[in-house]
Amino acid sequence: MDLTFIDNNSVIDNKTRSVIRRQAAKGQNLGRRITRPSRVKAFERQALVQPLFAVKSRHESSDVYQDNRDEDYNPHGDIEDAPLRIEPVIGDSVSVLSLPIDVAQEDRVLMYEAVAFMNAPRCLPSLAKAFGEGSVGHSIFLQLIFTDQAYYHCALATVLECNHISPRAGVSTIRHLTQAFRLLNERISRTEHVSNSTLAVVMSLSTYESTRGRYDRGMIHLSGLFRMVETRGGLDRVGAEAPEIMQKIYRADLDYALRFGATPKLNIKLFENSKAMERLNMPSVRDQSTLSPSFNPEFREQLGPELCELWKSAAEMSMLVNEASANKRSKLSRAKFLRSYIWLGHRLLNYAPLNKPRSLNRLQSMAHLGLLMLISSLLCGLDRRVVENAILSQLLRDESSIETNFETREILLWMLFMGAAGILQDPNHDVWLIPKTWETTQALRLDTWDSVRSVLSKFPWMNDFYESRASALFVKVTQYQNVQLSL
Numbered sequence: 001m002d003l004t005f006i007d008n009n010s011v012i013d014n015k016t017r018s019v020i021r022r023q024a025a026k027g028q029n030l031g032r033r034i035t036r037p038s039r040v041k042a043f044e045r046q047a048l049v050q051p052l053f054a055v056k057s058r059h060e061s062s063d064v065y066q067d068n069r070d071e072d073y074n075p076h077g078d079i080e081d082a083p084l085r086i087e088p089v090i091g092d093s094v095s096v097l098s099l100p101i102d103v104a105q106e107d108r109v110l111m112y113e114a115v116a117f118m119n120a121p122r123c124l125p126s127l128a129k130a131f132g133e134g135s136v137g138h139s140i141f142l143q144l145i146f147t148d149q150a151y152y153h154c155a156l157a158t159v160l161e162c163n164h165i166s167p168r169a170g171v172s173t174i175r176h177l178t179q180a181f182r183l184l185n186e187r188i189s190r191t192e193h194v195s196n197s198t199l200a201v202v203m204s205l206s207t208y209e210s211t212r213g214r215y216d217r218g219m220i221h222l223s224g225l226f227r228m229v230e231t232r233g234g235l236d237r238v239g240a241e242a243p244e245i246m247q248k249i250y251r252a253d254l255d256y257a258l259r260f261g262a263t264p265k266l267n268i269k270l271f272e273n274s275k276a277m278e279r280l281n282m283p284s285v286r287d288q289s290t291l292s293p294s295f296n297p298e299f300r301e302q303l304g305p306e307l308c309e310l311w312k313s314a315a316e317m318s319m320l321v322n323e324a325s326a327n328k329r330s331k332l333s334r335a336k337f338l339r340s341y342i343w344l345g346h347r348l349l350n351y352a353p354l355n356k357p358r359s360l361n362r363l364q365s366m367a368h369l370g371l372l373m374l375i376s377s378l379l380c381g382l383d384r385r386v387v388e389n390a391i392l393s394q395l396l397r398d399e400s401s402i403e404t405n406f407e408t409r410e411i412l413l414w415m416l417f418m419g420a421a422g423i424l425q426d427p428n429h430d431v432w433l434i435p436k437t438w439e440t441t442q443a444l445r446l447d448t449w450d451s452v453r454s455v456l457s458k459f460p461w462m463n464d465f466y467e468s469r470a471s472a473l474f475v476k477v478t479q480y481q482n483v484q485l486s487l
Helices: 014-028 039-048 105-119 125-130 140-147 149-163 167-189 196-211 215-231 235-241 243-260 268-273 297-303 305-325 334-351 362-378 390-400 406-421 427-444 449-456 463-486
Strands: none
Touching (some): 105 149, 125 305, 125 463, 149 167, 196 215, 196 235, 196 243, 215 243, 243 268, 243 390, 297 305, 297 362, 305 334, 305 362, 305 463, 334 362, 362 390, 362 406, 390 406, 406 427, 406 449, 427 463, 449 463
């Protein structure tokens, strides 16, 4: 690079400044080549494929938004409330098409990964056989990656956190989060109408923190989300406009409530009464003894009316999953299944939160805890992994330390195997879990896995979901028994 002398003692005019900038640019870009895509070829490719975006305003539907005629409602609000419909893309179109967001050159591959990640089913793979084929390709959360800059950065940060472990990925994660916070703060500072996309961004930040296990930080975002919902006229209004966001908010409320052992903050009655929150169709006429052998009159009487109804719902849900997995009925809807266990989890925590004194009899306490363990094992993260719930783990250990009789021994066995198959993720639990399980199987005279499974089938139990880890626990118990007999 040639050198140019600049006399700093004389007046620097515009021509001199241009020389300085030109020389600086030469030094910064020394040895680099800039390759820009041809605009002509880009337009040619656009003409050959179906248009990528088809914009449909939320105001086209008079049925859904007929309640938006209040005086304080602005019908021409933020355009972010009308996300674009994304059609399948063939090839590398991000680099040649004009998107409403800025996509850095180095983030194009990661953006495709984020789309695939968000498009994947959120349920655990072991439940896949129970559900029909479905796609979330038209999900608002998938569309927002392409249409909302702040959500785009949140999605990329989440993918980096879940799929990439390296110092470089950590730096990129911080960069995307910083951009998301900056854009979100700009929106809030303008005190404009809170759009659906803004709610989705805050929801995404809360999900990101829960994925990292930082529920204290995530709760800050969730509390802010609740306040934003109130400024929109309440959750019923948000649910009428965007049921998918409403469902996500209820799920997050349940997840955080379970982590803290608290009562959920949202009213479950609204979830029950919303037509958009349709749940699984439970069998209306079925012999209860066929549904669950443990559901005898004495068992129902000890549970009480409310908990008995919740137990019946959990047993029916498990039965539907088992029959659908075994091809004995049509496949289930993933969305309806999700709403069913969200509803059940809210009802269970409203019945008896975990952070308050529990005025329940022994059977009620065990049944309630077992059902919450079932719900917790279904609340997997975006990476489809179950994170251990410390409160439920400790309560299970406390219950297992209490003396049992014949009436409570079988339900304790169910709880122990439920814990091993779901919430007990730390191998250190084997120190107390294996001896207690062996002790319980010996008291019930269960020597084979088939005999154990026959007892577990009396309770809410999803075969494919729990089978692998539960049978692994029985193998450990058998090995422990052999050691005990050899002493």
